[in-house]
Amino acid sequence: MVTHKLIYDEEMEEPFTLVAIHSSEEEYKVAYLMNQHLNTRFKRRRIDIDLPSKSLMITFPIFDFLDELNYAQFHLVSNKCRTVEASLQSSGGLFSEIDSEKVTNHFLLPEFKKVDFFLKIYSDFENVSLQSLVSQINNIAQIVSAYVVETETIKSKNNLIFD
Template sequence: MATHKLLLDYEEKEKYSLLAIHCSEEAYKVAYLLNKHLGLQLKREVLDLDYSRENIDISYPLFKFDDSFEYTTFYLVANKCKSIVAVEAVTTSLFSEDTSEKTVTNYLLPEFKKVDFFLKIHSEYDVYPLQDIIGEINKIKQIISAYHLEAESIKSKNNLIFD
C-alpha cells in the first residue's frame, strides 16, 4: 500500500518590528514613560502572557496600544519573569521536612537575556519610522538604550504571538 506524505512549507510571516529596551524600571513605569514621550496610550492588558514550564507558572506583563489612525499596534512586554519555587531538601529525619525557596528567572526570548523589555510594532505600512522612535526612546533618561532587532536573529518567534 502506498503512503502519501503531505508537507506544508507555507509559513505566514507577520509584519512587525521589534525594539529591545534596556531599563531597570518596572513595566508600568516604562509604559508610562513611552506614553509620555512617544504620545502612545499603552494600557495593561487584562490577561498577561502566561506560560507554564517545568511546573512553574510564568507571567509576563503585557501592554497594548492600537492606533487606528495609523493602522499600527504597539505591544510592550517584559522579557524577564522571576518566580519563587519551593525546593525540598533531602533529610534523614523521619519527622522533619526541610523546604526552602529559590528564585528562578525565566525569559520570554532566552536568546536576549540582557534585554529588559520588547516593544513590538505591528504596522500595515511597509515602511515605519523606526529610527525616529528609537531616537525618542533613547532620549528618555530612565532608559539605558533601545535598538532594533532583526527578525532573523530571533529564535523564539512563537513567544511573540500575543493575540
C-alpha cells in the first residue's frame, strides 16, 4: 500500500503591493482626493476591519476600488485608530469627583507607527504602473508623502487580510 504525504512548506499568499501614505487628513477626505486625482472610485465598506484587543474592539475604516480594466483591486485603509476611555473617580467627598480620559492609539501595522494610511494593491498582471501611481499620489497637495513598502519586512501581515 502506497501512502502519499503532502508537505506544506511555505504560506500560500497572494502577491500584493503596499504603498504607505502620510497625510493629516481624515480617511474619507484621502479617499475623495484619490478619487479626484487618480481617476478611481473608492467606496467605503459597510463593515470596517475589526481587530480584537484586550478589552476593546478596534475598527479601521477601509475603502475599496475594483479596476476591471487593469484587473487590479485596491484597498485604502487607515493605519491608526484612536480610542478614548472615560473614567469617573470619586474620593468620597461631595464635589471631589475627578473626570479623566485615557487616549490610546492603536495601529493596523504596529511596525509602521508613523504611517497614516496604506494602499494595498492586488494585481494578477503588471498592468498597474507603480512608479506612476506613487508619483500621482505624491502630487496631491494634502498628502505629505507616499512610497512603496517592502512586504517582506512586515511582521504583522495577518492584519492585512481584508476578505
